[in-house]
Amino acid sequence: MELRELNYITAIGKTRHMSHAANELYISQPALYKSLRKIESEFGTPLFYRKGNELLPTDTGQIVLEKAGEISILISQMNDAVAATKNLKQGKVNIGFPSIIGTMFLPTLLIEFQKKYPDISLHTVEAGGNALAGMVISGDIDMAIIMRPVFSELLNEIPLIRDQVTAGVLPSHPLSRRSYVTIKDFDNLPFITFDKTFNMRAQLMELFRTEKFRPNIAFEGASCQFLFELTTLSDGILILPRPIIEFYAHDSMITLPFKPSFQWELSLIFQKNTFLSTASKALINHIQEYFFRV
Missing domain, CATH: 3.40.190.290 (D-Maltodextrin-Binding Protein; domain 2)
Structure with a gap:
């Protein structure tokens, strides 16, 4: 069943009338009726029965309507999450650094970032430079700040200090x-x-x-x-x-x-030829701006 057809079933279940549902969906009543028969053929059982002037769901139809409602909520949540991520209202970034770099630079940098993007979750990892480079390559963390040079063609490198x-x-x-x-x-x-x-x-x-x-x-x-x-x-x-x-x-x-x-020299490293989330891009930009000031 296609998402469009799921919307058809939901409209019929809500309005309890074929004509009212067709008007709500901006399609003709014969087209809606044809789609309903196709869906019922796929399920092998009727989804609605007529009682007076109303169309009421059968037992199977009630299950389909309940699941359609759940799917509709999930789609709405997905759309909200995508919009929030695009607008930097939420997201998650994992960043690594040696402990000394964290002590000297990161507290102010990270606090500034969280004030700017309060709903982006930051997870930090402290380790030596070689270990951090390996974590970035394996995808365990999104980025790291380490000492140059970086001996890997798999990593992008932005000089910082x-x-x-x-x-x-x-x-x-x-x-x-x-x-x-x-x-x-x-x-x-x-x-x-x-x-x-x-x-x-x-x-x-x-x-x-x-x-x-x-x-x-x-x-x-x-x-x-x-x-x-x-x-x-x-x-x-x-x-x-x-x-x-x-x-x-x-x-x-x-x-x-x-x-x-x-x-x-210190560099910010992250994987080459990989997808960077909007939150990761925002943190990369913030790091560059911060080290430009210090």
Whole structure:
């Protein structure tokens, strides 16, 4: 049965007259009668019987009318949901980010977004960059903010921030009088940095391999606050992106750039050649606008 024919049955059941139903449907009475007979032939049983001047539903007809009402409600709900999604009244987006990015940038960004689109549901996932890229590729999350570069042809990438990885030391440290450091300075010199779940760590290890010596990692971890406290208590050297060191150090630590420069860049990633919901597009636009301001 077609949806149009379901509307015919509903109109007959509501008006209880063939002529009244035909007028309501803007079709001729013979055409409506012909359609009713076709539908009853498909079911193999009458849907209405005549009682006086009225057409009343048979037992089968009553079941069809009840189900038609349920279908009508579902279609109305579907249309409302589609309209709401198109107008950004509702939707759901899953976004991932490393914990430090969440701490530094995401609270304000996400609160602003929810105030702008209060009925869009946001679900967040915290993990390292490599893990997040895999989640985006598999479709477990819609998008993520991670450190560049992104080594996958399956992902779109929108650059958000460009800065540097630096060495952070306390004013009492011998390196504090330097204006910059090089990778060679860390030959047998212990330092503190991210663990293996971070893209920055992988790029740092590649620099050591290029110089053909083994790094001396005193401590490593995923918590920036933990790494900063270790550096402060040990008067050691912290290798992290400059904005992160400055966020936690609050001017108590000196940052020394690497020479040549060790770039730190953040990107927003999402799948190539895939459908993006209206809510996802709205969040992508909001993220770009936010990082343009900061």
